[in-house]
Amino acid sequence: MSQQSGHSQTKLYRIINHWLSExxxxxxxxxxxxxxxxxxxxxxxxxxxxxxxxxxxxxKIIAGKYGVSENSERQLLSFFKPLIARGLKPxxxxxxxxxxxxxxxxxxxxxxxxxxxxxxxQRQGLxxxxxxxxxxxARGMRKLFLQVTGIKNEEERDKFFESINKWEQKYGRYIxxxxxxxxxxxxxxxARSVLIKALPRMFRYLEDPKISSTSNGLEGYFSRLKSHxxxxxxxxxxxxxxxxxxxxxxxxx
Numbered sequence: 001m002s003q004q005s006g007h008s009q010t011k012l013y014r015i016i017n018h019w020l021s022e023x024x025x026x027x028x029x030x031x032x033x034x035x036x037x038x039x040x041x042x043x044x045x046x047x048x049x050x051x052x053x054x055x056x057x058x059x060k061i062i063a064g065k066y067g068v069s070e071n072s073e074r075q076l077l078s079f080f081k082p083l084i085a086r087g088l089k090p091x092x093x094x095x096x097x098x099x100x101x102x103x104x105x106x107x108x109x110x111x112x113x114x115x116x117x118x119x120x121x122q123r124q125g126l127x128x129x130x131x132x133x134x135x136x137x138a139r140g141m142r143k144l145f146l147q148v149t150g151i152k153n154e155e156e157r158d159k160f161f162e163s164i165n166k167w168e169q170k171y172g173r174y175i176x177x178x179x180x181x182x183x184x185x186x187x188x189x190x191a192r193s194v195l196i197k198a199l200p201r202m203f204r205y206l207e208d209p210k211i212s213s214t215s216n217g218l219e220g221y222f223s224r225l226k227s228h229x230x231x232x233x234x235x236x237x238x239x240x241x242x243x244x245x246x247x248x249x250x251x252x253x
Contacts, residue, residue, distance in 0.1 A: 032087040034062050036210045038094045039101060040117075040218040041070045044229065050244065051079060054221070056094060056212040061221065064248040066241045070098040080108055094205075094212045096120045097198065113208070116201040117215040121194065122148040128191035130184070137171040138188050144195065148202070149214075157203050164195070221253070 036056040043049045044066075052064035063083055068075045080088075092113035095101055102114050125145035133139045144163060151157050175189055205211040225247065235243055 030087045031062060031083055032089065034088060035091045036212065037062070037090045037092065038212055038215050038218050039105075040096055040215045040222070041068070041098075042222040042226075044226070050222075050225075051076075052218055052221070052248070053083070054218050056092075056217070057210060059217045060252040061248045062088075064244060066244040070101045073100055073104055076101060076104045077108075080104065084108065092204065092208065092211045094215055096215055102201075113204050113211065114201050115204045115211050115213065116198045117213070118149050118151075118202060119214045119216060121198050121202065122146070125191045125194055128187040128194070130187075134184075135188075137167075137175065138184075138191075140167050140171065141188065141191050141195075145191070151203065151206075154206055157206060161199075164199075224251070 034055045038054040038056050039051070040054075041049050041051040047069070048067055049069055050064060050066050051068040051070060053062045054060065055062055063079070065079050068079050070076070090105075090109060090112055092115055093105055094115040094117055095105075096117050097120055105112055105114065122145050125148070126142060129138050129142040129145060133142055144160075144167060147160055147163070151160055172192065175185075175192060178185070205213040228247065228251075
């Protein structure tokens, strides 16, 4: 690297360290224009995680922070409050289903529309139903989850609700009351619970076409971020936050 630049290694390190120290000062002045959001987090190496906020209309990163857990109310507040000070007033946010994150956002922005990522719902449900379920109840539940990402209008949504009601009438009460605790049966209970609890926030995107039904945009972004991060694993923990601040700034998509 020093041969290519013509500078000594010591000088290059001084330049890098200078810009890393300046990373906190680089930010967009106002965030008022960002009204439709996507929020998700990812692990670099557990338990340390990165949380990132994306504009759902442009697929550009609004903000991101290293070392924030989606399960920590305190850390989420420290992430969101500076954004509020810069004018962030979202109409909606698409999330993976983390209860702490949803609760914090609804407290900070009363009236915000929370959309559950339908891909996350489907992925989790199908994993609990198994690829080749042996019981009729599990086969029926798997068919329901397979429909989740394909619903494009209110008519299809209403038919989906009807299918859930039929499944519930046939199997739901029995499964809820049954004391069996085997792994397969317990996973079916979990799949049912995920679906029922997600329903109120599953199809908000049908009310407003600007609401993203998935957080896929951020998952793709995380894949690229991790690929670039592997080239800089030698950074100290203190400098990692600055590195990611710059990354979010210069690679917003």
